[in-house]
Amino acid sequence: MKLSSSGQGQQAHEGENKCLNSELWHACAGPMVCLPTVGTRVVYFPQGHSEQVAATTNKEVDTHIPNYPDLPPQLICQLQNVTMHADVETDEVYAQMSLQPLTPEEQKDTFLPMELGIPSKQPTNYFYKTLTASDTSTHGGFSVPRRAAEKVFPPLDFSQQPPAQELIARDLHDIEWKFRHIFRGQPKRHLLTTGWSVFVSAKRLVAGDSFVGLLVNFCHRNEKNQLLLGIRRATRPQTVMPSSVLSSDSMLIGLLAAAAHAAATNSCFTVFYNPRASPSDFVIPLSKYVKAVFHTRVSVGMRFRMLFETEESSVRRYYSS
Amino acid sequence: MKLSSSGQGQQAHEGENKCLNSELWHACAGPMVCLPTVGTRVVYFPQGHSEQVAATTNKEVDTHIPNYPDLPPQLICQLQNVTMHADVETDEVYAQMSLQPLTPEEQKDTFLPMELGIPSKQPTNYFYKTLTASDTSTHGGFSVPRRAAEKVFPPLDFSQQPPAQELIARDLHDIEWKFRHIFRGQPKRHLLTTGWSVFVSAKRLVAGDSFVGLLVNFCHRNEKNQLLLGIRRATRPQTVMPSSVLSSDSMLIGLLAAAAHAAATNSCFTVFYNPRASPSDFVIPLSKYVKAVFHTRVSVGMRFRMLFETEESSVRRYYSS
DNA sequence: TTGTCTCCCAGGGGGAGACAA
DNA sequence: TTGTCTCCCCCTGGGAGACAA
Numbered sequence: 001m002k003l004s005s006s007g008q009g010q011q012a013h014e015g016e017n018k019c020l021n022s023e024l025w026h027a028c029a030g031p032m033v034c035l036p037t038v039g040t041r042v043v044y045f046p047q048g049h050s051e052q053v054a055a056t057t058n059k060e061v062d063t064h065i066p067n068y069p070d071l072p073p074q075l076i077c078q079l080q081n082v083t084m085h086a087d088v089e090t091d092e093v094y095a096q097m098s099l100q101p102l103t104p105e106e107q108k109d110t111f112l113p114m115e116l117g118i119p120s121k122q123p124t125n126y127f128y129k130t131l132t133a134s135d136t137s138t139h140g141g142f143s144v145p146r147r148a149a150e151k152v153f154p155p156l157d158f159s160q161q162p163p164a165q166e167l168i169a170r171d172l173h174d175i176e177w178k179f180r181h182i183f184r185g186q187p188k189r190h191l192l193t194t195g196w197s198v199f200v201s202a203k204r205l206v207a208g209d210s211f212v213g214l215l216v217n218f219c220h221r222n223e224k225n226q227l228l229l230g231i232r233r234a235t236r237p238q239t240v241m242p243s244s245v246l247s248s249d250s251m252l253i254g255l256l257a258a259a260a261h262a263a264a265t266n267s268c269f270t271v272f273y274n275p276r277a278s279p280s281d282f283v284i285p286l287s288k289y290v291k292a293v294f295h296t297r298v299s300v301g302m303r304f305r306m307l308f309e310t311e312e313s314s315v316r317r318y319y320s321s
Numbered sequence: 322m323k324l325s326s327s328g329q330g331q332q333a334h335e336g337e338n339k340c341l342n343s344e345l346w347h348a349c350a351g352p353m354v355c356l357p358t359v360g361t362r363v364v365y366f367p368q369g370h371s372e373q374v375a376a377t378t379n380k381e382v383d384t385h386i387p388n389y390p391d392l393p394p395q396l397i398c399q400l401q402n403v404t405m406h407a408d409v410e411t412d413e414v415y416a417q418m419s420l421q422p423l424t425p426e427e428q429k430d431t432f433l434p435m436e437l438g439i440p441s442k443q444p445t446n447y448f449y450k451t452l453t454a455s456d457t458s459t460h461g462g463f464s465v466p467r468r469a470a471e472k473v474f475p476p477l478d479f480s481q482q483p484p485a486q487e488l489i490a491r492d493l494h495d496i497e498w499k500f501r502h503i504f505r506g507q508p509k510r511h512l513l514t515t516g517w518s519v520f521v522s523a524k525r526l527v528a529g530d531s532f533v534g535l536l537v538n539f540c541h542r543n544e545k546n547q548l549l550l551g552i553r554r555a556t557r558p559q560t561v562m563p564s565s566v567l568s569s570d571s572m573l574i575g576l577l578a579a580a581a582h583a584a585a586t587n588s589c590f591t592v593f594y595n596p597r598a599s600p601s602d603f604v605i606p607l608s609k610y611v612k613a614v615f616h617t618r619v620s621v622g623m624r625f626r627m628l629f630e631t632e633e634s635s636v637r638r639y640y641s642s
Numbered sequence: 643t644t645g646t647c648t649c650c651c652a653g654g655g656g657g658a659g660a661c662a663a
Numbered sequence: 664t665t666g667t668c669t670c671c672c673c674c675t676g677g678g679a680g681a682c683a684a
Contacts, residue, residue: 053566053567056566057566066578066582066586085565087565089410092565094565096568132665132666132667133666133667134665134666134667134668135666137655137667138654138655138656139654139655139656139657139667139668139669140655140656140657140658140667141656141657143664143665143666145664145665146664146665182657184657184658184659185658185659185660185665186659186660186661187664187665189664189665191657193656193657193658194656194657196656197655197656243566243593244406244408244413244415244593244595245374245377245378245564245572245593245595246374246567246572246575246576246593247417247579247590247591247592247593249579249590249591250572250575250576250578250579250590250591250592251566251567251571251572251575252575253575253578253579253582254567254571254572254573254574254575254576254578254579255567255571255575257387257571257574257575257578258568258570258571258574258575261387261574265387269568269570269571270568270570270571271568271571272564272565272566272567272568274565274566453644453645453646454645454646455644455645455646455647456645458646458676459675459676459677460646460647460648460676460677460678461646461676461677461678461679462677462678464643464644464645466643466644467643467644503678505678505679505680506644506679506680506681507680507681507682508643508644510643510644512678514677514678514679515677515678517677518676518677
């Protein structure tokens with residue numbers, strides 16, 4: 001069937017191991033999102049995580065959830081691994097993080113220099129455009145903003161009349177899409193024609209969703225420039241759907257129990273972070289957390305003592321700011 | 322967009338409370354599936370439940386899961402509620418069950434007569450047909466097996482030439498679909514033409530999936546007969562997709578922790594049963610379980626004593642048979 | 643009885659510039 | 664600069680019987 005076949009080109013060797021392009025992930029996640037660096041220490045907030053899961057399952061966090069006395073309101077972990085993914089159905093980006101709870105002794109270690117903030121690599125040559133009614137209509141293609149086309153697309157040969165080329169772009173699942181890029185009309189403008197409507201219906205895009213285009217350099221390969229594409233869905237009022245696998249209560253319990261079990265046994269646990277689903281982060285770099293708690297710069301040595309002296313106070317709601 | 326609009330008729334007042342037609346649910350679930358009766362006592366098998374969730378999340382049950390010493394391998398519960406549902410995306414049927422763990426005293430109560438087996442109501446006037454390549458091709462409609470059309474569809478007026486009518490059917494989400502039903506061709510046969518291709522693309526049906534048609538009588542309403550329709554998807558090798566909400570480990574932990582917590586606090590918990598996803602049931606009528614354990618009929622009074630004397634033996638694997 | 647093919651033809655929609663915001 | 668409209672025409676795909684499994 002047309003819609004279940006994905007893309008027109010060769011299928012990507014899809015594997016969950018395959019980590020998608022970091023710049024593309026950030027371009028789709030939005031400029032406000034940054035992920036903690038692998039190897040650094042982070043603070044994990046079970047309640048913030050609960051709120052994301054509750055928001056995703058359209059469920060209020062209620063009182064049916066048992067208390068986990070072993071589970072503190074924030075858990076200091078080492079970030080063992082971060083992988084970037086995109087939902088198979090919706091292309092929405094999310095991150096999978098492996099968190100290793102730290103023993104009190106490990107927590108007392110001084111900061112590594114790298115923990116003081118290497119921001120995630122933000123994309124440079126990219127654009128996004130919110131799709132108009134004309135972009136998603138059955139008549140005609142996608143109107144590319146002029147600056148975007150000039151910055152991100154390969155340059156057209158203006159000696160041709162009209163100037164046109166075939167664009168090949170790969171999406172978040174590494175599937176190839178082809179578009180005819182033409183510069184025509186009166187006045188002249190950049191358009192994507194052939195291939196665009198297939199993309200719109202395959203991705204089920206509607207006016208209000210956004211198209212993300214990104215130019216990346218793979219210097220280590222022979223292929224120099226590569227065009228990537230992604231989407232940002234409009235925040236629709238009712239995107240959430242019932243799970244049909246596990247009750248939302250069990251999910252919320254599972255989240256807490258998994259963290260509590262990992263903390264008790266000093267073993268790794270895994271969380272999914274969906275930057276566009278939840279209003280608040282729940283995995284924060286420890287350095288950022290410490291700064292936020294004290295609102296001031298203090299010497300490295302004293303941070304931890306003060307942190308633990310104050311952790312019973314109001315800092316618990318940090319993630320919700 | 323065409324594919325996100327569902328059906329052509331009025332949207333149903335969709336609510337999760339709304340329980341779909343029991344006969345339609347069973348027609349889609351298949352003849353082997355029957356659900357325990359509300360109010361009766363059932364046996365819940367955490368391990369069988371784990372296997373379903375693991376199968377759904379494409380995850381093997383491994384050793385990362387902590388033991389729950391409070392949680393027995395089977396839990397005797399009263400079935401507080403059963404509601405039948407269909408997945409919003411795929412139309413696959415599943416059941417939501419509320420289970421109330423029973424105290425040892427409650428377990429000792431004698432059987433109620435109704436517990437000795439009222440089977441779920443199986444559909445009578447229904448048919449299903451596995452879709453052929455022609456059924457799902459872009460050229461032409463759906464070839465209705467003759468007996469099916471005669472049994473389930475309203476009779477055609479054969480004085481017309483050709484005999485034809487408009488069929489109105491409601492799907493698992495109570496959304497209305499319209500089809501032109503015509504009897505034509507040489508030799509004559511029943512066909513669904515106009516409306517069929519919209520249905521195929523909206524439900525994303527492919528050859529190998531099955532169409533389910535059902536005629537029901539609503540005697541309590543004025544409308545006498547109603548046509549319902551459903552889908553059985555072909556079991557595809559790779560239907561499962563990563564969750565992006567909660568790690569499969571956390572889900573498996575959550576399932577066990579929720580059951581253990583419910584058993585400890587004597588409170589209700591909720592499970593989803595997907596009859597087509599898992600190879601084994603994990604909520605069994607207590608009467609059926611007792612019969613299976615003893616392979617023989619014994620008097621009502623002695624059942625429970627013997628049950629508890631033997632429960633440490635091999636009955637644990639009952640659900641996987 | 644029904645799955646597949648081919649043929650026919652109408653309508654949907656892609657691709658173009660016009661025009662205005 | 665770019666969103667929407669309309670127009671034109673091609674080609675996809677609904678709908679029919681033929682034919683054979």
